[in-house]
Amino acid sequence: MKKPGLTFYKSAAVVLTLIFVGLQISSPDIENPPVTSEISVPAEVKQILERACYDCHSNEVKVEWFDKIAPASFLVAHDVKEGRSRFNFSEWDKNPPSVQELLLWEMVNAIEQEKMPLKLYQVAHTGGKVSASELAVLKQYVNKLPGRHKIDTARIVAKNASHQQIAPSKTPVALNGIPYSADYKNWKIISITDKFDGGSMRVVYGNDMMVKAIKDHQLPFPDGARVVKVVWGKQAEDKDGNVLPGNFQNAQFMIKDSKKYSKTEGWGFARFDGLDLKPAGKTVLFEQTCTNCHRMFAPQSDFVFNIPTK
C-alpha cells in the first residue's frame, strides 16, 4: 500500500488548523449575570464553596486562560450552564428555605461521594479539590442548620371530612400524569428512616414485585415495581428516647417502567403534599429535580435509596 505523502500531512495540518481557528471564533464566552442574592454562610464554609464550586454554580465564574481555548471552552460553557441551572449561589433566594437546606446536605453528599467538583475540573484547577477536613467543616455546618433538630409541635391534624371525600374524579394527579393511589397501604414495608434535613421520619412501602425483586436479589428492578414513601414530621423525644411521628407531610411515588419513563432513568416520580395531596411542582420539570438527585447518588441500586442492603 502506498504511504501517504508529505502533501497529505501538510493539507491535514492546514485543515486541522482551520478547524481549530474556526472553533476559537465560535467559542462561547462565559458571561456573569449580576449577583442578586448571594448565599450567606459562615466564612469558613463560604471560602470552601467559593474556591471549589463557584466556577460552575455562581454568577462569579472565573475562567482560566486554558478554559477559553476551544474545544475546552465548549465543555466549560456547558458545565457552567448546567451547574447554574441546578443551583446558583448568586441567586440563592430563588430557593425556598427548606430547599436551601436540602441543597446544602446534597452538596455535602456530592463531595463525600466524589461526584463534585467535576473530575476534569479537579484535574485542571489547583484548589479544585475539597479536602477531608474541609468536608468535616461542611458536615458540621449542615448539622447546625435549623431543620436538623426541627420538632413538629403543632397539634396533629387528622383527616377531616373534606379530606376524606376525595371523589374518584378528584383523584390528585401529578403534572407528569401519575395519579395518587392509596393501595400502598396494603403493601409491605421495605424501609423506615430518620432523615436529618427538615426533621422528618419516613416509612417506605414496596409492592409485591418490588419485594420479590429484593428477595430474588434482582437489580435493576423489573417494570411494574413500585415504591411509596410516606413522610411525617417528628415530635419531641420523650424521656425514654422515643420519637413519634407528627403531622403528615407528603407521599412520594416511584413507578418503574423502563420504556414509559426512559427520560427519568426508568422511574416515574410523583409527590403529593399535605392531607390535600397537592401535586408537587409548577411544571412537569419537577420530575427532573427528583431524577437529578436520585441519579447522582443511587445508581448502584437502580436509583432507589431505601432498600435493605448489607
Next chain:
Amino acid sequence: MKFSISIYISALALLLLSCDDRNTATLAPDYLYDAGNQAVIKSIINNKKGTISMLYGNDLALQTAHDSLLKPNDGAHYTMVTWKQKPMPHWYGTNMNGEIYSIEHLKVVQRNDTQLAFDYEFQAGKGYQPGDDQPEKEQRIKLITSQRAAVFP
C-alpha cells in the same frame, strides 16, 4: 507512535470512566419483616437505643389506635418490630433500619367477664446481643397499647 498515543488516550478515557463505578448493591432481604395481614400503626425512632421500630396491628388494634380514648379491644394483635439503625449507604444525613433487633407480639385477650389481659412475647432478632437487657414487660405493654395511629392521607 500514533498507535501508542491512541492507546494512551483510550487508557486515559477508561481511567476517567472507571472512576464512575456503578458497583451493584448487595440486597439484604433478611432485614425485611413480613407482618402478614397486620397494617402500619406508626414508626418509632429511638436514638438513645440506636433503634428504629414499626408498630403493626390487626384491624382491632388499629381500631384502638384510632379511638380517642385508646380503649383496648379483645382480640387486638400488635407486632412491634425493632431494627438496629444504620446510616443510609450513599446518603449522609439519613439513618435507616439495618438488622432486626427484636420482635414483640402482644395479644389482648378476655380473661373473665370484666377484665382484659395482655399476652406479651419477646423474640430476639439477629441484631440482639446476649448481654442486652430485655425490655421491662409492663412498660412495653403500656408503650404498645398507648400508641395512636399515624395520620395517613
